[in-house]
Amino acid sequence: MKRRDVIKNLSILPMSGVVLGSAMPLGSVLGSSVSEPPAAPKRDLIKELGLRKFINAAGTYTFMSGSLMHDEVVEAIRACSKEFVLIDDVQDKAGEKIAAICHAEAATVTAGCWSALVLGTAGVITGMDPKKVAQLPNVEGMKSEILVQKTHNHGYVHALTNTGAKIVEIETAEELDKAVNDKTAMMWFLNYCANDGKISDKEWVALGKKHKIPTMIDMAADVPPVSNLWKFNDMGFDLVCVSGGKDLRGPQSAGILMGKKELIAAARLNAPPRGGNIGRGMKVNKEEILGMYVALEKFVSIDHEKEMQMWKEQIAVIESAIKNIKGVTTNVSIPPIANQTPTLNFFWDKNIIKLTREEFQDRLRKGDPSIEVIGGKDESINITAWMLKPGQEKIVASRVQEVLSKGV
Numbered sequence: 001m002k003r004r005d006v007i008k009n010l011s012i013l014p015m016s017g018v019v020l021g022s023a024m025p026l027g028s029v030l031g032s033s034v035s036e037p038p039a040a041p042k043r044d045l046i047k048e049l050g051l052r053k054f055i056n057a058a059g060t061y062t063f064m065s066g067s068l069m070h071d072e073v074v075e076a077i078r079a080c081s082k083e084f085v086l087i088d089d090v091q092d093k094a095g096e097k098i099a100a101i102c103h104a105e106a107a108t109v110t111a112g113c114w115s116a117l118v119l120g121t122a123g124v125i126t127g128m129d130p131k132k133v134a135q136l137p138n139v140e141g142m143k144s145e146i147l148v149q150k151t152h153n154h155g156y157v158h159a160l161t162n163t164g165a166k167i168v169e170i171e172t173a174e175e176l177d178k179a180v181n182d183k184t185a186m187m188w189f190l191n192y193c194a195n196d197g198k199i200s201d202k203e204w205v206a207l208g209k210k211h212k213i214p215t216m217i218d219m220a221a222d223v224p225p226v227s228n229l230w231k232f233n234d235m236g237f238d239l240v241c242v243s244g245g246k247d248l249r250g251p252q253s254a255g256i257l258m259g260k261k262e263l264i265a266a267a268r269l270n271a272p273p274r275g276g277n278i279g280r281g282m283k284v285n286k287e288e289i290l291g292m293y294v295a296l297e298k299f300v301s302i303d304h305e306k307e308m309q310m311w312k313e314q315i316a317v318i319e320s321a322i323k324n325i326k327g328v329t330t331n332v333s334i335p336p337i338a339n340q341t342p343t344l345n346f347f348w349d350k351n352i353i354k355l356t357r358e359e360f361q362d363r364l365r366k367g368d369p370s371i372e373v374i375g376g377k378d379e380s381i382n383i384t385a386w387m388l389k390p391g392q393e394k395i396v397a398s399r400v401q402e403v404l405s406k407g408v
């Protein structure tokens with residue numbers, strides 16, 4: 001499928017023709033009679049290395065390189081890359097700004113949310129004791145049990161156990177009361193599983209305060225809503241961990257650890273630029289720290305209602321292109337927690353449309369332009385619009401319609 005065929009097919013969709021104007025250089029439209037000297041060609045490494053670029057109709061997935069940074073973020077990175085500064089100074093100053101935005105006492109930029117989980121946990125375990133910092137992941141003589149609700153005990157707990165800590169599963173508040181002992185270091189809450197557990201976020205915080213055990217929440221992918229950036233600090237969690245490279249659109253290799261001042265200070269003892277600790281490999285340079293700060297600043301300034309409306313409209317374009325195809329069933333919903341963006345889920349009757357899910361994805365992937373979508377429950381496909389550039393929804397709609405109706 002050639003790009004021009006995609007363009008041709010767009011005419012069958014409502015509001016077509018607007019998008020692709022920008023894909024065509026003005027010179028070719030005007031017959032190139034303008035005699036301006038051509039700008040020096042920028043190095044295109046994607047082309048040079050033969051990398052496949054694609055339209056991301058899937059979402060903020062690490063293996064798909066996450067999200068795209070806003071120009072302001074890239075500009076901040078470029079500008080600060082010209083000077084030397086002390087990393088601790090950058091963490092201090094950017095941390096103060098980030099903490100103020102998010103209603104936290106303190107904050108530090110980490111190498112992703114996963115590293116925020118590791119460093120935050122390490123800080124809880126070691127406090128400000130340099131001997132303990134050097135001893136991890138050997139937790140002998142330290143509090144090292146982390147209470148986790150059974151339904152929250154997913155793969156991400158590996159970040160916690162990396163410190164040498166052990167997970168102790170509980171289900172109810174009574175079980176938690178019984179599980180607390182002089183080895184209990186921390187209580188961890190996984191926000192996207194908030195509705196699956198028997199203990200709510202507020203109760204979790206209250207139980208932590210009752211037992212004087214620090215609480216940590218993982219809300220990696222849980223903006224929007226923007227208010228989640230301060231909600232859990234306001235609620236009283238001692239540590240809050242968020243991804244910088246999902247919808248915050250900061251550097252993909254950045255995240256934020258925020259919370260109580262003394263815990264952030266202890267986490268930083270376990271992190272670069274200091275060595276001889278478990279965090280030494282989780283380095284962030286000034287570019288990521290300042291890029292993260294600018295991304296956060298940008299994120300809180302965005303009109304989120306307008307953005308949500310735009311995503312809904314984009315998803316509606318894609319849904320309307322396929323919902324009347326015989327055998328196709330579509331549904332649009334917004335997940336209640338995490339990845340809160342309009343999500344088109346669809347599947348098809350394999351007796352009518354003779355295409356497996358893998359074949360469907362493969363055709364989109366191998367088309368021009370290449371498109372990535374993600375598998376949903378039970379052989380279905382999920383499409384989101386939040387990582388699309390404006391206008392790409394029409395290309396996605398056209399291609400998805402074509403593959404489903406013609407199998408090409």
Ligand SMILES: *Cc1c(COP(=O)(O)O)cnc(C)c1O
Nearest residue numbers: 112113114156220221243244255
């Ligand atoms: C993505 C994610 C992480 C890891 O975050 P990174 O920023 O990629 O390090 C941790 N926990 C949850 C729930 C996530 O969704």
